[in-house]
Amino acid sequence: MKDYSILLYYCYSPIADPEAFREEHHLLCLELNLLGRIIVAAEGLNGTVSGLREDCEKYMATVKADPRFKDIDFKVEPSEQHVFTKLHVRYKPEIVHSSLKHLAPQEKTGIHLSPADFKKMKDQEDVVLLDVRSDYEHLVGKFKNALTLDIENFRDFPEKVAELEPLKDKKVITYCTGGVKCEKASAFLLEQGFQNVYQLHGGIIKYGLEEGGEDFEGKCYVFDNRLTVDVNRVNPKVISRCYICQEPSDRMVNCANPTCNIHVPMCEACGATMEGACSDTCKHDPEKRPYNGTGYYQKETNGYNPFKGLYRKEKK
Known part of the structure; x- marks a missing residue:
């Protein structure tokens, strides 16, 4: 059994004071050593995190114990390690930027x-x-x-x-x-x-x-270090082609040129030849990142502080 879990979840449920809840939730994740991205809004909660299996189980139990999130549906995938390197718990106007703020899915949806x-x-x-x-x-x-x-x-x-x-x-x-x-x-x-x-x-x-x-x-595109994951265990098929040579490939990369950074399929051979870049222009760009063989580039962690964002002070 793998030691880590990856959780993917959301819940449309009104949060009266989302900024206060964001802080409480941030502290909970720190206590449980979770990493990932969580969005808190007045309309609900949306996140994907990774952590040790036991810590993830505690997290799910704690969230479900809140009446507002009792019906939350956690998708749980086993993992051999964290798939994130940071924790970000942010307050935003919507849990997914949709330009549809007037809609309340918990009241009417498909x-x-x-x-x-x-x-x-x-x-x-x-x-x-x-x-x-x-x-x-x-x-x-x-x-x-x-x-x-x-x-x-x-x-x-x-x-x-x-x-x-x-x-x-x-x-x-x-x-x-x-x-x-x-x-x-x-x-x-x-x-x-x-x-x-x-x-x-x-x-x-x-x-x-x-x-x-x-x-x-x-493959299914995901928003963590893996970039894509296998989904089909019955009749899998590759449908994408390498951006460079057009041979079948479902290996997704971000262009090594941070100014470009497009998401495209690229086979390993072309990845090596192009040094992770999507074009000769990007390959010779002075800002091009060193190609690490994966096509995933973690944002700079210099100065990263997991407590960043905990602005509130204790009431006297």
């Missing part, structure tokens, strides 16, 4: 489908699978026959919905990495007059964990 129900329904003739992730995410992996949108960020999703008008008579199932984007995407589709809107509860990650990931082609 029908949640369990991974098992999603598997039964996804291939029906009147069903459309809608990927609501960014283009660099679905470039490296998506469900077979899914409809993808050309968006750089989720906040661009509302502008693309007009293109989906011909699908209003279909059953639309949205999906994303862990489910959080689907909550507002589905709610917005309903607001725009779509009648039969569903969402894959727990996202791609939960579908892989519970149903083996059948028909998810390629």
Whole structure:
């Protein structure tokens, strides 16, 4: 059994004083030696963290003990080590930047489908699978026959919905990495007059964990040191091609030129030849980072302080 766990989770539930809660939550994570990224907003909580299995279990029990988060759905993946090097617990206006602040998914959103129900329904003739992730995410992996949108960020999703008008008579199932984007995407589709809107509860990650990931082609992009993870244990397939040589490759990298930093598939051979850069211009850029063979570049940790952000003083 692996000693570490990776947790992916979210919960839309009102938090009366999110800034005070952010501080309490930050302290909890420090006490449990967790690393990762957590966003706290008035509308809820969204995070992905890693830690020792026992510490992660304590964290999940503590969060679920709060009545506001009793229904939170943790996706738990075993790991041999931390997949983060820092802890950031931040207060923001939304738990996912969506430009849809007026929507409250806990009040109205698409029908949640369990991974098992999603598997039964996804291939029906009147069903459309809608990927609501960014283009660099679905470039490296998506469900077979899914409809993808050309968006750089989720906040661009509302502008693309007009293109989906011909699908209003279909059953639309949205999906994303862990489910959080689907909550507002589905709610917005309903607001725009779509009648039969569903969402894959727990996202791609939960579908892989519970149903083996059948028909998810390629790899799933994740927001930690791993960059991508395998999901499909049933009928895996590589769908992406190396940005340089166009040979099949699902190895995702960030361009070694920090000014560029695009997310693209790149095979190991081209990674070595190009020193992790996506072009000759980037390869010879004076700011290019030393290629470490992975294509993942951790932000500078100089001066990193895990207690940064704990601004409040004890009341006298």
